[in-house]
Amino acid sequence: MSNSILFEHFKLENTTLQNRAVMAPMTRSRADQNHVPTPIMAEYYEQRAGAGLIITEGTAPSPNGAGYPRIPGIYNQEQVEAWKPVTQGVHAKGGKIFIQLMHTGRVSHPLNLPNGAEVLAPSAIAPASTEMYTDQEGSKSIPAPREMTKGDITHAIEEYVQAAKYAIEAGFDGVELHGANGYLIEQFINPESNRRTDEYGGAIEGRSKFALEVAAKTANAIGPEKVGIRLSPGGAFNDINPFDGQDETFEFIATKLGELNLAYIHLVDHSAMGTPEVPRELKEKIRDAFGRTIIISGGYNRDTAEKDLNDGLGHLVAFGRPFISNPDLVDRMKKGTELKDPDFDTFYTPGEKGYTDYPTLDNE
Numbered sequence: 001m002s003n004s005i006l007f008e009h010f011k012l013e014n015t016t017l018q019n020r021a022v023m024a025p026m027t028r029s030r031a032d033q034n035h036v037p038t039p040i041m042a043e044y045y046e047q048r049a050g051a052g053l054i055i056t057e058g059t060a061p062s063p064n065g066a067g068y069p070r071i072p073g074i075y076n077q078e079q080v081e082a083w084k085p086v087t088q089g090v091h092a093k094g095g096k097i098f099i100q101l102m103h104t105g106r107v108s109h110p111l112n113l114p115n116g117a118e119v120l121a122p123s124a125i126a127p128a129s130t131e132m133y134t135d136q137e138g139s140k141s142i143p144a145p146r147e148m149t150k151g152d153i154t155h156a157i158e159e160y161v162q163a164a165k166y167a168i169e170a171g172f173d174g175v176e177l178h179g180a181n182g183y184l185i186e187q188f189i190n191p192e193s194n195r196r197t198d199e200y201g202g203a204i205e206g207r208s209k210f211a212l213e214v215a216a217k218t219a220n221a222i223g224p225e226k227v228g229i230r231l232s233p234g235g236a237f238n239d240i241n242p243f244d245g246q247d248e249t250f251e252f253i254a255t256k257l258g259e260l261n262l263a264y265i266h267l268v269d270h271s272a273m274g275t276p277e278v279p280r281e282l283k284e285k286i287r288d289a290f291g292r293t294i295i296i297s298g299g300y301n302r303d304t305a306e307k308d309l310n311d312g313l314g315h316l317v318a319f320g321r322p323f324i325s326n327p328d329l330v331d332r333m334k335k336g337t338e339l340k341d342p343d344f345d346t347f348y349t350p351g352e353k354g355y356t357d358y359p360t361l362d363n364e
């Protein structure tokens with residue numbers, strides 16, 4: 001049963017992954033109120049170290065990017081120290097771990113941000129149909145962000161670079177830039193959220209400039225083999241929608257990222273969660289334009305993962321929700337054991353319930 005491409009080793013640049021099953025990045029809101037990782041996070045990730053590669057939950061590279069309550073950050077030394085037990089725990093179990101750098105941009109609320117931080121975006125356009133949860137006042141509509149000046153853009157790029165350096169100091173094997181799901185990088189890419197008239201807006205090159213500068217400078221700081229990026233072409237989330245010219249935009253970006261020798265592009269397809277189907281042809285265009293490692297994700301199980309790996313759509317497959325409720329997902333898939341369903345009510349609640357208390361086959 002276990003003789004399968006999914007369980008083969010894979011060489012991701014200089015790092016050998018023990019299999020091709022990636023744990024998808026998932027916000028679990030178990031950091032503290034100051035966006036500092038907590039000890040239960042180390043336990044959670046260590047339990048899941050059987051993945052070929054873990055990609056952490058979205059982590060703010062800047063106080064301005066910490067738009068959700070209790071998401072972790074990696075913008076100060078206290079956070080770096082608090083991440084170290086996470087990377088040590090995963091490495092001790094033979095796993096590899098990248099940290100996802102997620103600047104929330106306009107998908108945010110001032111109540112969730114640290115003192116002195118601000119809701120910033122390429123243009124002063126609120127994500128009008130998205131609400132944001134706050135611990136203090138529950139769900140709130142989102143106020144319009146402040147339009148970033150050129151100085152803000154330069155500063156934000158520097159924050160990504162610093163966060164990537166901190167990530168290496170904390171022991172991560174690399175970073176994944178969150179360019180998907182309507183957060184800051186995608187707010188620049190999408191013409192609905194980016195109405196700028198300077199060189200960071202307008203045509204394809206302008207709207208791609210922020211993403212490519214973040215990628216180039218981060219790669220320059222820690223090595224391109226340690227930098228991946230997540231993209232959601234054709235996605236609809238956080239008031240971002242498919243747009244005319246998206247194929248050309250994402251092909252352009254993928255070509256340029258290939259020239260930078262980034263470790264991988266991680267493609268999101270959330271159609272299993274009710275968003276529009278992402279045309280397979282678009283995924284193939286991006287794969288071919290990039291010419292390097294592709295992670296595919298969204299709604300996969302063992303059978304569909306093997307099929308798409310064998311068909312060459314991607315090289316690695318990320319699993320999200322199955323990893324929440326099956327810490328030993330890879331063992332279960334190998335043995336063909338039935339998977340447990342996750343409890344949605346505890347996705348973002350503080351504490352161990354629904355987080356570190358899912359059983360493994362050994363202690364069921």
Ligand SMILES: Cc1cc2nc3c(=O)[nH]c(=O)nc-3n(C[C@H](O)[C@H](O)[C@H](O)COP(=O)(O)O)c2cc1C
Nearest residue numbers: 024025026027057058297298299300319320321347
């Ligand atoms: C609780 C939860 C939190 C998530 N948080 C993130 C996140 O921080 N960053 C991200 O890129 N995707 C996030 N996602 C999307 C997942 O990475 C993944 O793409 C999605 O769950 C679809 O894959 P699946 O069908 O295997 O679950 C999240 C999904 C869930 C269920």
